[in-house]
Amino acid sequence: MQTLQNTLPLITSLNALVGGLFMITAFGIVVTRQIRAGLKFFIFQSILLAASAFLLGIKPFSIDLLIVGVINLVTKVWLLPLLLRHMVKKEIYTRREITQVFNIPTSLIIALVLTILAYFFTLPWIETQTVLSIIHVNVPVGLAGLLLGAFTLIARREAVPQLLGLLAMENGAFFAGVAIAPDLPLIAELALAFDILMLTFVIGILTRTVNEHTGNTSVGSLAKLKEGVQK
Amino acid sequence: MSKYILFNVMQVLVVMAFSPLAMGVLNRLKEIVQSKRGPSIFQPYWDLLKLFRKDEVVPKESSWIFRFTPYIVFITPIFVTLLIPVLTDYPLFWAFMSDMVGAGFVLALGGFFAVLAAIDTANPYGAMGASRTRMVGFLAEPVFLIVFFTVSFVANSTIPYIVQQKWVISLSDFFEPSHILLLIAFIMLILAEKGRIPVDNPSGHFELAMIEESKDLEYSGSGAALMKWGGWMKFFVLMIIFLNVLFTPWGLASTLHWGAVLLAIPLVLFKIFIFILFLVFIESSLAKLRLFRISEFLSTAFVIAVIAMLTSIFQYGGK
Numbered sequence: 001m002q003t004l005q006n007t008l009p010l011i012t013s014l015n016a017l018v019g020g021l022f023m024i025t026a027f028g029i030v031v032t033r034q035i036r037a038g039l040k041f042f043i044f045q046s047i048l049l050a051a052s053a054f055l056l057g058i059k060p061f062s063i064d065l066l067i068v069g070v071i072n073l074v075t076k077v078w079l080l081p082l083l084l085r086h087m088v089k090k091e092i093y094t095r096r097e098i099t100q101v102f103n104i105p106t107s108l109i110i111a112l113v114l115t116i117l118a119y120f121f122t123l124p125w126i127e128t129q130t131v132l133s134i135i136h137v138n139v140p141v142g143l144a145g146l147l148l149g150a151f152t153l154i155a156r157r158e159a160v161p162q163l164l165g166l167l168a169m170e171n172g173a174f175f176a177g178v179a180i181a182p183d184l185p186l187i188a189e190l191a192l193a194f195d196i197l198m199l200t201f202v203i204g205i206l207t208r209t210v211n212e213h214t215g216n217t218s219v220g221s222l223a224k225l226k227e228g229v230q231k
Numbered sequence: 232m233s234k235y236i237l238f239n240v241m242q243v244l245v246v247m248a249f250s251p252l253a254m255g256v257l258n259r260l261k262e263i264v265q266s267k268r269g270p271s272i273f274q275p276y277w278d279l280l281k282l283f284r285k286d287e288v289v290p291k292e293s294s295w296i297f298r299f300t301p302y303i304v305f306i307t308p309i310f311v312t313l314l315i316p317v318l319t320d321y322p323l324f325w326a327f328m329s330d331m332v333g334a335g336f337v338l339a340l341g342g343f344f345a346v347l348a349a350i351d352t353a354n355p356y357g358a359m360g361a362s363r364t365r366m367v368g369f370l371a372e373p374v375f376l377i378v379f380f381t382v383s384f385v386a387n388s389t390i391p392y393i394v395q396q397k398w399v400i401s402l403s404d405f406f407e408p409s410h411i412l413l414l415i416a417f418i419m420l421i422l423a424e425k426g427r428i429p430v431d432n433p434s435g436h437f438e439l440a441m442i443e444e445s446k447d448l449e450y451s452g453s454g455a456a457l458m459k460w461g462g463w464m465k466f467f468v469l470m471i472i473f474l475n476v477l478f479t480p481w482g483l484a485s486t487l488h489w490g491a492v493l494l495a496i497p498l499v500l501f502k503i504f505i506f507i508l509f510l511v512f513i514e515s516s517l518a519k520l521r522l523f524r525i526s527e528f529l530s531t532a533f534v535i536a537v538i539a540m541l542t543s544i545f546q547y548g549g550k
Contacts, residue, residue: 013406016542020408023538024415031531105530112534119545126545137408140545 012134015055019137022048022175023115026148029168030111030155031104038164039081042171045145046076049171053178056134062182068189072174075193076167080200087204088160101155111148118144138179145172159207167196234487235324242317243309245496250467251275251460253503258434260511275463279456287452293351300348301450301457307341308464315391315468316475318495320483322392330389331472332379338465342368345458349446356438360445363522367430367442370529371423374416377536381413382477384543391472395480410477412539417473419532423525425466428514430525440519467503474502 025048028041050069057065100107122140149172152165170192177184255272262269271277289298311334313325329337346364349357383389385407386397398404423430426443436444447458475483482498484491520528 010406013404016408017406017411020412020538020542023408023542024412024535027531027534027538031527104527108527108530108534112537115538116541119541123545136545137542 011059016137018048018052019141026145042164071193083200088207098158114147115144134179139176142172142176163203239323243312246312250463254463257507264515282456283453285452290352297348297351300344301454303344304341304461305457307337308468345446352449356445363442374532374536381540391476395476409539409543416532416536421469429517432519
């Protein structure tokens with residue numbers, strides 16, 4: 001155990017560090033009260049995802065992974081926040097607190113259970129790996145990110161945080177994906193990247209429409225179908 | 232053997248001598264950030280001197296606990312100093328007397344008596360502050376324990392000297408996710424435990440909002456001096472544990488030579504100065520949390536600590 005740990009290459013352990021921080025950002029998206037903070041966590045998560053792709057693309061050199069990293073940086077770190085700020089500016093900058101189905105400690109505990117589950121689900125597969133490798137970090141962390149994103153999607157009742165949850169799920173899937181399938185066809189990555197932008201666009205329009213109708217963007221208040229529903 | 236004992240005593244003297252200085256630097260830097268000039272960095276020493284010269288007033292209704300507490304609050308950080316690596320990276324005479332869990336309990340003993348004394352005076356603010364301190368304390372306790380569990384998983388021991396040896400070995404161990412997560416959880420713990428800003432405002436003297444300050448409201452004279460000095464030493468000891476055991480176990484003396492040990496003093500103080508800069512950054516950029524948000528702060532710390540433990544277990548357990 002001891003010797004194995006000491007022979008770890010620096011890149012693998014840096015990647016492990018990125019994995020740990022990735023997990024924190026996933027938790028951050030679950031617990032933040034403010035949309036803007038959630039968006040910042042998401043941007044940071046995307047930067048970490050790109051960092052992981054770069055780190056994995058350096059050692060067994062793979063141009064695909066490097067391009068994946070660049071696509072990530074361009075779409076999620078630059079274009080997507082730009083789009084969101086443009087479309088739902090008021091939503092991001094003025095609303096202070098957003099509602100959640102559970103209070104924060106409860107959702108933290110649930111998120112913790114989900115993380116432990118993610119580790120247990122991936123355990124049989126991890127055990128087949130003989131050397132301590134990137135799989136040990138990326139697969140469970142990615143799965144945890146996916147589950148936490150899904151949980152965010154369920155626990156929030158507003159359009160923009162739900163969008164962030166959806167995007168966090170996608171980030172988690174990618175985080176596991178860069179380790180499992182390093183040579184995924186680039187066209188798939190590109191398609192996904194544009195998909196995300198379209199998704200943001202659609203949710204942005206939806207948010208605006210909901211806002212016009214009900215005066216806020218709480219999806220929860222869409223339960224009633226009456227004309228002129230008040231908040 | 233005599234040298235081991237001498238160095239151990241020297242650690243205690245260093246902690247006693249420099250803990251007010253650390254506090255003075257912290258206060259001065261905070262004032263400078265707020266574009267004020269602030270008191271001299273030696274102000275805590277003058278405060279102590281002034282308090283020791285003054286008469287002590289003891290409430291008539293209070294029991295022996297009130298008079299006994301300042302000594303306990305003063306002694307417990309000194310006791311912990313004997314156990315941890317302050318200047319040297321090899322175990323000293325009393326190093327194996329107790330491990331990190333024991334040290335945590337000893338520190339908690341001081342806090343426990345401070346709470347009892349606050350209730351003992353029958354001052355309503357004292358009891359209120361005491362119950363709040365307990366709230367923060369019992370929320371912090373699980374985080375403490377999980378941090379120690381993680382440390383023992385990684386280093387196979389909870390003796391501070393052995394833990395420190397484990398992380399001094401290689402840089403790739405330093406970047407391990409469990410290590411970094413542990414550090415974040417421990418910083419949050421220090422902030423909560425010593426009532427720094429996201430949890431409590433140390434410079435606020437509004438009775439209804441006080442948490443940490445309210446416990447020594449009734450003390451005067453040398454009792455107040457001992458309480459204050461003990462509190463500063465506890466803060467210093469927590470910083471030392473964080474820096475020398477968990478975060479940057481470099482720059483410590485590794486030989487039994489006098490010069491090496493003396494050289495370690497400025498190096499350790501330099502590390503503490505850097506950490507204080509970081510604290511000033513946190514305190515100046517965050518606002519105090521509302522009382523019932525503290526549980527969220529600490530449950531976040533708890534979750535981070537548990538993730539640290541998980542990643543370490545699965546990294547090693549997968550083998």
